[in-house]
Amino acid sequence: MTGPLSSLSCALADVAARVTPSVVTVHSHRSRATGFVWKPGLIVTADEALADEGEVRIGLPDGSSVAATIAGRDHTTDIALLRADIGIAPVKLAATVPALGTLSVVVATDRDAPSAALGMVSVSGKSWRSLRGGDIDARIELDVRLRFGQQGGLALDASGDAFGMAVLGPRRVLVIPTATIERVAAQLETRGRIARGYLGLGLQPVRLDDGIGAMVMSVDKTGPSATAGIRQGDVIVAVNDQKLSGVRALLRTLGPASVGTVVDVGVHRGDEPVNFKVTIGERPEA
Structure with missing residues (x-):
């Protein structure tokens, strides 16, 4: 007989397995982070974890790597967009903002291997402005522990919907929500920068x-x-x-x-x- 903990374990494993094929490792000068395929050939990652200079390469789930170029980056919202010739299906981002107290799984990479971390939504609130002046559409914080290289990973709710990108903030893990990613990444794709x-x-x-x-x-x-x-x-x-x-x-x-x-x-x-x-x-x- 399958118990509730076993059922929960299997459900969480299934949630992670569904998006893992679209999650990649981002290598830049002495830095390693996580990214995910936003559109064909376009990868979103955490700007904070991306080096300011040097070559950028994408580590793929099959163990190979390809060169990437920076399409644009926005320090104020911690979003960077990369271009790479890869045939990986994009992740579908959900526009929902998770409720306070719900479970969340962060799917990322750690030392080039897939990783997952389970936590709870500790803050779910209104839009806010980052210390660097970026407009973030919802304040989402997670009670979860992440390594530096795991930022840029996908934050998923219990049903497997990706509601944003996990990044390391001051003393806490923040989520850059879907609405912000879609707005900023679209401008980076077309203009390479955010107008200020x-x-x-x-x-x-x-x-x-x-x-x-x-x-x-x-x-x-x-x-x-x-x-x-x-x-x-x-x-x-x-x-x-x-x-x-x-x-x-x-x-x-x-x-x-x-x-x-x-x-x-x-x-x-x-x-x-x-x-x-x-x-x-x-x-x-x-």
């Missing part, structure tokens, strides 16, 4: 009598702020009639959706208040 807003200013926070300002320390002469008339030495005090809460808060508003929008920037020029209409540009590549 650009004011063309170098800013330094300053304390004012009635709050916080941002002094303009440098101006890109070809940037949108210079075009609008902002100069070095101006102090930004408000954006769209909202008092400035800090330089970092201002920079966090310059996400992909900000490109092309017009903002009203209030500044102090000497003792005089002046307002400028600035059309936010796209940050140039470094």
Whole structure:
């Protein structure tokens, strides 16, 4: 007679076995991570685990390896997209966000071998912004232990649906959800990068009598702020009639959706208040 633990064990093994053929190892300069086939010839992996330079190779489930190129990467959401000539079927990602307390299996690779780790969804919440300014569509944390090389693996629910990519966050395992992967990877596939807003200013926070300002320390002469008339030495005090809460808060508003929008920037020029209409540009590549 089959007991409940045996049934659970068999079910979890089946969940892992279904996606293992689409999970690969990503080798870059002195770094090893996990990736999964997102579309034919396209692999998603954790940007944090991908070296900044050197050759990239993909370790396949049959033990062979092929060269890969970086199609694009986004540090803010920890998503990188690779291209490789492989004939592996993609994983179907589910748009669902798992409920708090449900079981999750992370299927990854560890030292070039398939691996699986069982944990629990410890946080399941709303969208949030990463420390690097990336918009993540849902906050999902797992109570599970992962090695560095296992990040980039697939997070699965108990029914076997892949709801995102497991990565190592500060003191916890985070999941980059499907909605974020689909949005970011699609832009990396077509453009190779994620558009970010650009004011063309170098800013330094300053304390004012009635709050916080941002002094303009440098101006890109070809940037949108210079075009609008902002100069070095101006102090930004408000954006769209909202008092400035800090330089970092201002920079966090310059996400992909900000490109092309017009903002009203209030500044102090000497003792005089002046307002400028600035059309936010796209940050140039470094």
